[in-house]
Amino acid sequence: MAGVTTPALVAAVGEGGGLGLLGAGMMQPSAIEQAIAQTRALTRKPFGINLFIAPQPQADAAQVARMLAKLAPYCAELGLPPPEVPARCAPDFAAQFDAVLEARLPVFSFTFGLLDRARLAALHARGTFVIGTASCVAEAKLLAELGCDAVVAQGAETGGHRASFAVPFDEGQIGLFALLPQVAAAVEIPVIAAGSVMSGAQIAAALLLGASGVQLGSALLATPECGTSPAYKAALAQATDTATQVTRSFSGRPARGLRNRFMQEIGEADIPDYPIQNALTAPLRAAANAQGRAEFVSLWAGQGAALACAEPTAAVMSRLIEEFDALV
Amino acid sequence: MAGVTTPALVAAVGEGGGLGLLGAGMMQPSAIEQAIAQTRALTRKPFGINLFIAPQPQADAAQVARMLAKLAPYCAELGLPPPEVPARCAPDFAAQFDAVLEARLPVFSFTFGLLDRARLAALHARGTFVIGTASCVAEAKLLAELGCDAVVAQGAETGGHRASFAVPFDEGQIGLFALLPQVAAAVEIPVIAAGSVMSGAQIAAALLLGASGVQLGSALLATPECGTSPAYKAALAQATDTATQVTRSFSGRPARGLRNRFMQEIGEADIPDYPIQNALTAPLRAAANAQGRAEFVSLWAGQGAALACAEPTAAVMSRLIEEFDALV
Helix, strand or coil, rough: CCCCCCCHHHHHHHHHHEEEEEECCCHHHHHHHHHHHHHHHHCCCCCEEEEEEECCCCHHHHHHHHHHHHHHHHHHHHHCCCCCCCCCCCCHHHHHHHHHHCCCCEEEEEEECEEEEEEEEHHHHHHCCEEECCCCCCHHHHHHCCCCEEEEECCCCCEEECCCCCCCHHCCCHHHHHHHHHHHHCCCCEEEECCCCCCCHHHHHHHCCCEEEECCCHHHCCCCCCCCHHHHHHHCCCCCCCEEEECCCCCCCCCEEEEEEHHHHHHHCCCCCHHHHHHHHHHHHHHHHCCCCCCHHCCCCCCHHHHHCCCCCCHHHHHHHHHHHCCC | CCCCCCHHHHHHHHHHCEEEEEECCCCHHHHHHHHHHHHHHCCCCEEEEEEEECCCCCCCCHHHHHHHHHHHHHHHHHHCCCCCCCCCCCHHHHHHHHHHHCCCEEEEEECCCCCCCCHHHHHHHCCCCCEECCCCCCHHHHHHHCCCCCCEECCCCCCCCCCCCCCCCCHHHHCCHHHHHHHHHCCCCCCEEEEECCCHHHHHHHHCCCEEEECHHHHHHHCCCCCCHHHHHHHHHHHCCCCEEECCCCCCCEEEEEECHHHHHHHCCCCCCCCHHHHHHHHHHHHHHHHHHHHCCCCCCCCHHHHHCCHHHHHHHHHHHHHHHHCC
16 A cells, blocks of 8 residues: 555544554655654554565666666656656665654564564564564465464555565465465464455455455555555546556556556566666656546455445445444 | 266265265266266265256467477476377267266256257256356346356366356356355346355355355365366375466466466467367376376365365365254
8 A cells, every 4th residue: 555545544544443554655754754644633443564575676677778768658658858867766774764763653664574573573672563474375374383473464455565485476466365364373462354355345354364354455545544546546436356467567566456458568578677667657647647547557456356336435434344343 | 176086976976965066077978988888886865966068169280389399398397208199188078068968967067158059958858957157246147137047156166177158268266255146146046156165154154145056165075075187186185275376387268276286387378278278288298297296286176275174075064054954
């Protein structure tokens, strides 16, 4: 949910009975500090934050040049100057982490890899509950052995980017229905289910499958508090079960989103690694969001996105809790 | 489960409290008659049968020749003569169907497409309950509109071949956790969940997600009654959550199985369509099963295969029912 979790969304989830998580993976340290302050001004409920353990990509100058040439006509179509390689493709993780540590939030979650032991110890010394993210049993075991307090198990249904750090992406595409029982059997820490959790019945099902809790994503994308643009929300309203696909075209890392023109025209070949491609397409995506051109927006969404309700976050939260309570 | 459902397995499922289904898609009419008679000799419980609505492939003689050349070294490795194109690549559906109709079984299930209306009417006239198979909402709706009495919703977790007839295969790879609620909301007929149902807790979860029942596959593969070879069973005993992949290499149609040498060496390019490729690899697979060479066997298995128990079918059935009853 990096890029679309606003302080208003995080606060509303907390007020609604959940634990809001600020998706800060792509935010500069100063923006992280500001978002935490804004969220604290909106709620006294606890909330957490998520960062990316991003690998350092090998930059291939010729490949980047080919991609810039491919992107140029789309930039022109949106009235943008030709695309360029930015000085930095992603925020500095050490600086992001220091901003987070300073804020002493009660929950820290990370994805795309393993947090180093020194930083994990620093979080634990401050009493922070640390959650890792796994897309298969092997990753969940690594996170449990590292000393995480809980692990998110992301089914292949999940929208956006998944953890996918210990096995090749294609081998870790496991449906949540098969993944949860196997992860729950493999680790002793609590397992949090992620991947198209859209209803109270699904929450109850996830608990039966071995989860101790669930993480919402697509269920919140259509809320007014979410930072999804009107074009993104309009696309969500048209979603079907078969509307998503996994693509590297927007970010250089496999991510699930609603199929659109950009994904189909750029294809999957000759894409610079994450976060290079993500940086190259950032101006294009921002302009497309602003101009209402969903065909160029990375419309991250899970396979359950068709079940997303365009209602306030408070209504989503109370509906899920009521549906769950009625079953249990 | 075509190819590995024996009369003993079908009978044991029925005796255990389930409804056994004979996977007869690749059986000649005479073999169908024989298997039905054998099953009837083993049990007085009701059972059903499954056939394939197989598309007629376009044969590409040059492509077939290239594949025969690729397969020749593997045949030699197994001591077989060079591979050949058989006179027929699959049994005649009309003759298979007539054998089934004649047998007046209480349940008929089909996959890979839509049964024609005349045959559906013939089954209904004999009081047969007809089940179609869907891998997405669009397919489930087509099956409901056709007049099926129930629909199997196959998650992407499912082992072997999936229905995949109305949308391109890659678009219909929907995890069961996301698929079931959407199929259940879209059709009024009962929905049967398939895709790595391995435990009573998963059965209960499937019902919460919208199913009226479940279909077992991988849960029965390791039983002594199942026709899986010792090599196949040994491979299953080593399965992990990431051990399967979808491949066209064995049959020409995407199917999920345990990753092995054949899949990896043949790859996914330049494969003749189903059922041509299936016929070309049939002698190789049969010899590999007989010789205990799992690296050349199509080890169809779902993403939950690691949870399969090598115990008699009666034990699997009673365990699932006890686990389910303890929860409900």
